[in-house]
Amino acid sequence: MPSFDNILNAFILLSNFVLLPALTYGAQLALGALAVTLVYSILRFANFSQANNMAFGTAMAILLTGFFQSQGWTISGFPTALLVIPLAIVITIICLLLTDRWVYRYYRINNAKSITVVMVSIGVMFIMGGLVQLIMGPEQQIFADGARFIWTAREFKTFSGLSEGLALKTSQLTTILLALLAVGLVFYFLQKTKVGKAMRAFSDNEDLALLSGINPDKVVFTTWLLVATLTTIAGVLFGLDKGFSPLQYHLLLLPVFAAVIVGGIGSPLGAIVGAFVISFSEMLLTYAYKKFFIYLLPTSLEPDSLLQLIGTEYKYAVSFVILIIVLLIKPTGIFKGKVL
């Protein structure tokens, strides 16, 4: 039987390397998945350009961060990016509204089939991806400034007297707080405000919404407003945590879509739950458990191998496999959404 200290150490180790990062990553995915869900249930197409829109929002935030830093406008301890998020959101809103005006509106007015609009969104995805690479270049960029940690692993160890430390990164705390705030506001907006109810009504039964005098243009406008806000916040938080590179963002499309489908397409709550299912699966399956079991098992049973189920380079495969399992076994997802 392992000592109490060892159990505690094992738990802290897992929290530091799996649980806290998964919570952070899940929160970032949740915001992106919520944006996909809003577009799907109100504008009625699966938006493949979501991940690249996140890259665009982040690119804007990076450029603005550079400008703010050069002007000396920073907040002590926290990343400058937080200061520029509102401005980056405004630019992303304009960008998405223009995309709608120039591209999606045509298909909406002509009552195009959903699959047609999906193909169109793939086109938008490539253009948006190209645009971002043109502006930012293909290399990885780190734009997080300010203090890196709220407290470090070492500080935690001194404080607790344990041999394992649980560090809290600034980006992790920012992500969790900001994601909670954003999701809370979106849900409040949808449940309690008149425009939010009109959006839900439009999503539920478009014809009846029109018959109740709801203006479809206003619903579409408000949807892009919310989507651009969520998209930018999701992108910036992911970038602060893991750095920015156009390709890495492009690849986010898979876990974001997996989250939406696992949760149930069209269900906002499902998108959030799905995001955490994906993030925790990815982290739990790619972590090397050797040290964790050294704490828990007697010395005689000490593992020789790394005890890693899947290499981290296969983390995107995790989303893919979960996606396929869900589509085979329960295509409506956890919260009984629609079937693609």
Place this chain on the structure above:
Amino acid sequence: MTYLTGKNLFAAYGAVPILRGCSVGVNRGELAVIVGPNGAGKSSVMKALLGLLPSKGEVLLNGKDISALSTQQRISLGLAFVPQNNNVFPTMSVVENLEIGAFLRHDDYQTTLDEVYTLFPILFEKRRQLAGQLSGGQRQQVAFGRAMMTQPTVLLLDEPTAGVSPIVIDEIFANILALKEANKAVLMVEQNAQQALSIADKGFVLVAGKNAHTGTGKALLSDDKVRRDFLGG
């Protein structure tokens, strides 16, 4: 000239003509019924009046031509529609469904809400429940209530008794008469032609997108040709 008039309406689904110059009309405080065989264009007339189906011809409301207006503008002028199917917002609560009905209103709609609850007490009881979980008859009541929330002058009802039990049918017809007594113009499409014509002030028999017979409900019911061709005896 009636309060709501559709004159010489033409419409088509693609290349297939569905309305071929038919005319309907209803006054306030009046109940008019459109009957006819399947595919006669009964529901399409309503869609044309509402601007949901692109059509040629005149649509007049209180003497004003509204045929160039969008559905939303026509609704704001006092038209309300209760569709046959998909007539509620299934994932929203009963009270939210009713609130959506009052979407265009800027005054206090609590009085209208109370009126709806008085007319349909079951809706007050189930106001927190999702509309999608209600029975067919109760959903129909939600749909009626939602339409009443707009404080319309004209109500267009598309087969309000389709798929509900006979007891509920009597109840629905009673509600429709109550709406008529409240000085609304009520125009409805009805499968249940015999019963509908017996309470209607006016009836329009449509065949293949054209008016075949027009008259008071009683006159149509006693017309041998109408009885033989459309009412099954």
